Amino acid sequence: MSLRPTLDFLLYQWLGVESLTSRERFADHSRDTFDAVLDTCERIARDKYAPFNRLVDTQEPHFDGDKVILPQATHDAQKAYADSGMLSAAQDYAIGGMQLPYTLEASGNAFFAMASVSIGSGMLTTGNANLLMQHGTEAQKRVFALNEFSGRWSGTMCLSEPQAGSSLSDVMTRAVPDGDGFETDPLGPRYRLTGNKMWISAGEHELTENIVHLVLAKIPDDNGKLVPGTRGISLFVVPKKLVDVNGQLTGERNDVALAGLNHKCGWRGTTNTLLNFGEGKFPVKGQAGAVGYLVGQPGKGLHCMFHMMNEARIGVGMAATMLGLAGYHASLEYAKNRPQGRAVGPAGKDASAPQIRIIEHADVKRMLLAQKAYCEGALALELYCARLVDEQHTGTPEAADEARLLLEVLTPIAKSWPSEWCLEANSLAIQVHGGYGYTRDFPVEQYWRDNRLNMIHEGTHGIQATDLLGRKVLMDNGRGLQLLAARINDTVQRGIQQPALAAHANALAAALQRVGAATKAAWATGNPAEALANAVPYMQAFGHTVMAWIWLDVALAALNHDAAQTQPTTLGRLAATRYFFHYELPKIAGWLPVVESRDATCAELPEAAF
Numbered sequence: 001m002s003l004r005p006t007l008d009f010l011l012y013q014w015l016g017v018e019s020l021t022s023r024e025r026f027a028d029h030s031r032d033t034f035d036a037v038l039d040t041c042e043r044i045a046r047d048k049y050a051p052f053n054r055l056v057d058t059q060e061p062h063f064d065g066d067k068v069i070l071p072q073a074t075h076d077a078q079k080a081y082a083d084s085g086m087l088s089a090a091q092d093y094a095i096g097g098m099q100l101p102y103t104l105e106a107s108g109n110a111f112f113a114m115a116s117v118s119i120g121s122g123m124l125t126t127g128n129a130n131l132l133m134q135h136g137t138e139a140q141k142r143v144f145a146l147n148e149f150s151g152r153w154s155g156t157m158c159l160s161e162p163q164a165g166s167s168l169s170d171v172m173t174r175a176v177p178d179g180d181g182f183e184t185d186p187l188g189p190r191y192r193l194t195g196n197k198m199w200i201s202a203g204e205h206e207l208t209e210n211i212v213h214l215v216l217a218k219i220p221d222d223n224g225k226l227v228p229g230t231r232g233i234s235l236f237v238v239p240k241k242l243v244d245v246n247g248q249l250t251g252e253r254n255d256v257a258l259a260g261l262n263h264k265c266g267w268r269g270t271t272n273t274l275l276n277f278g279e280g281k282f283p284v285k286g287q288a289g290a291v292g293y294l295v296g297q298p299g300k301g302l303h304c305m306f307h308m309m310n311e312a313r314i315g316v317g318m319a320a321t322m323l324g325l326a327g328y329h330a331s332l333e334y335a336k337n338r339p340q341g342r343a344v345g346p347a348g349k350d351a352s353a354p355q356i357r358i359i360e361h362a363d364v365k366r367m368l369l370a371q372k373a374y375c376e377g378a379l380a381l382e383l384y385c386a387r388l389v390d391e392q393h394t395g396t397p398e399a400a401d402e403a404r405l406l407l408e409v410l411t412p413i414a415k416s417w418p419s420e421w422c423l424e425a426n427s428l429a430i431q432v433h434g435g436y437g438y439t440r441d442f443p444v445e446q447y448w449r450d451n452r453l454n455m456i457h458e459g460t461h462g463i464q465a466t467d468l469l470g471r472k473v474l475m476d477n478g479r480g481l482q483l484l485a486a487r488i489n490d491t492v493q494r495g496i497q498q499p500a501l502a503a504h505a506n507a508l509a510a511a512l513q514r515v516g517a518a519t520k521a522a523w524a525t526g527n528p529a530e531a532l533a534n535a536v537p538y539m540q541a542f543g544h545t546v547m548a549w550i551w552l553d554v555a556l557a558a559l560n561h562d563a564a565q566t567q568p569t570t571l572g573r574l575a576a577t578r579y580f581f582h583y584e585l586p587k588i589a590g591w592l593p594v595v596e597s598r599d600a601t602c603a604e605l606p607e608a609a610f
């Protein structure tokens with residue numbers, strides 16, 4: 001089973017991405033060039049990624065005392081990826097990019113995430129370089145970003161510390177000016193950093209000539225104290241190996257040392273590291289302290305980092321989606337071939353009849369359709385968000401602003417909904433396999449382990465929920481929420497015209513109204529502690545409403561394309577829509593009452609009672 005027909009339908013029939021080629025930035029592109037990119041990604045993912053997914057899981061990265069060792073397959077896959085030009089797919093021609101819409105870049109990357117998410121396809125490197133293109137100096141762009149886009153160097157994102165994960169305001173890494181003339185370094189104001197960064201993905205390896213760390217740290221005030229809160233956080237570019245202004249290695253190692261590798265539940269093909277900055281293991285000019293160059297303004301580090309984090313969150317949602325789809329495809333294949341049990345007729349079972357394949361049991365069909373509804377729905381949502389990114393970058397000022405606000409509201413859902421529900425899909429994929437699914441002889445347990453990360457990193461589930469209810473639905477006096485409601489209502493109006501979809505459209509309208517009322521009720525006392533105590537159930541209901549909208553909209557496109565419903569793919573899309581409206585959307589009635597009543601069952605329970 002291939003991802004491609006689903007992707008093609010969503011891109012061309014549903015989102016109409018071909019129309020982007022009428023915009024100046026994409027004028028050289030056509031359906032042919034888009035297809036060629038997808039073909040290339042599909043081929044590399046099939047040849048260089050998929051065959052090694054289990055290998056990178058079993059041959060975890062290890063440290064030989066000098067270097068971190070990864071399987072040769074990882075080197076080969078990442079080289080093939082870099083050679084394909086995908087690291088700079090969306091960049092300008094002038095710097096070697098393809099000026100591809102982000103929607104196409106994200107679609108191409110989907111193949112790699114599905115084939116082997118943990119071999120990695122450069123999401124961090126691209127995000128790191130994009131951030132520098134946005135906030136860096138000309139020299140930082142030329143030296144660091146361009147060498148990342150070419151694949152010569154790779155990038156990381158160093159936010160977390162052992163004591164500061166969700167609460168980044170508590171980071172303790174310090175950055176002090178590096179001697180006289182520190183401000184005039186051609187690579188940016190030069191500082192010395194000291195501190196520990198925990199959980200840093202791809203923080204140490206030999207896959208590339210150099211590693212470009214983007215590090216959050218605080219510049220102490222005149223009394224040597226760190227400014228509390230996020231206001232005090234600045235951003236620094238800290239190369240593993242020092243470089244000159246021409247982008248050549250100076251031959252000197254920077255004072256960034258691997259303190260240890262983390263041994264993970266899944267996603268084992270990517271190193272995950274504890275890094276010590278400035279402990280003196282690799283003194284620079286005889287002095288401890290990692291050399292870092294300020295990016296943007298002092299105290300604005302988190303603002304710059306958010307640029308990277310929003311992209312990263314769509315990337316995380318896409319990765320969760322693709323792992324879900326990988327499990328769906330594997331379990332569908334298994335269910336078509338596994339004979340077990342007999343059909344139940346009006347007179348019960350006939351023990352003398354031959355066994356049937358498990359795909360013929362209603363409950364197995366339920367588990368397969370649930371996976372399809374979760375994962376293909378999530379794919380549509382991620383592509384919708386990617387299309388908004390293109391609108392934000394290339395639309396009219398009005399459309400761009402609307403896309404920006406919609407993205408603000410949808411990003412927590414794009415990150416969290418697939419992390420929760422495509423993980424549930426992976427659990428169902430194991431269930432479809434029965435006992436075999438619980439062994440390492442089949443791939444589905446690995447998909448589940450790999451996917452379990454996604455509710456944790458890039459802002460945990462709880463933090464995303466707080467962001468949604470505490471900030472995003474309120475910002476600009478609720479304008480983002482109103483814009484989303486207008487789009488949902490537009491789909492509802494079109495849905496009502498279609499007899500096959502009218503009941504779903506009415507159910508969606510009611511759900512939207514209920515979510516709106518719950519938002520108001522949560523904030524009725526204006527007390528954040530009360531409003532946010534049930535932010536996760538709120539986000540679940542919000543997410544399910546968004547997904548119901550996405551499915552209704554996809555179903556409308558499917559009918560538009562094939563009104564007679566002659567194609568099995570159309571029947572499948574309509575069935576997934578129906579599944580979502582019959583089995584999933586009603587769940588919001590279970591989630592929202594605690595939000596509406598600001599239920600304090602959990603919040604007020606004293607510790608001793610646990």
Ligand SMILES: Cc1cc2nc3c(=O)[nH]c(=O)nc-3n(C[C@H](O)[C@H](O)[C@H](O)COP(=O)(O)OP(=O)(O)OC[C@H]3O[C@@H](n4cnc5c(N)ncnc54)[C@H](O)[C@@H]3O)c2cc1C
Binds near residue numbers: 162166267456459461
């Ligand atoms: C495999 C992996 C890769 C990672 N890669 C990177 C990376 O490349 N770069 C990087 O900087 N970081 C990375 N991280 C770190 C990741 O972003 C953090 O783990 C995450 O932000 C959570 O921080 P924490 O682990 O300290 O958990 P904590 O913040 O301690 O959270 C523990 C629990 O408490 C909850 N909680 C915490 N605060 C609140 C609150 N205010 N309200 C409600 N609930 C709360 C959380 O939701 C969570 O359930 C990675 C993590 C992992 C596991």
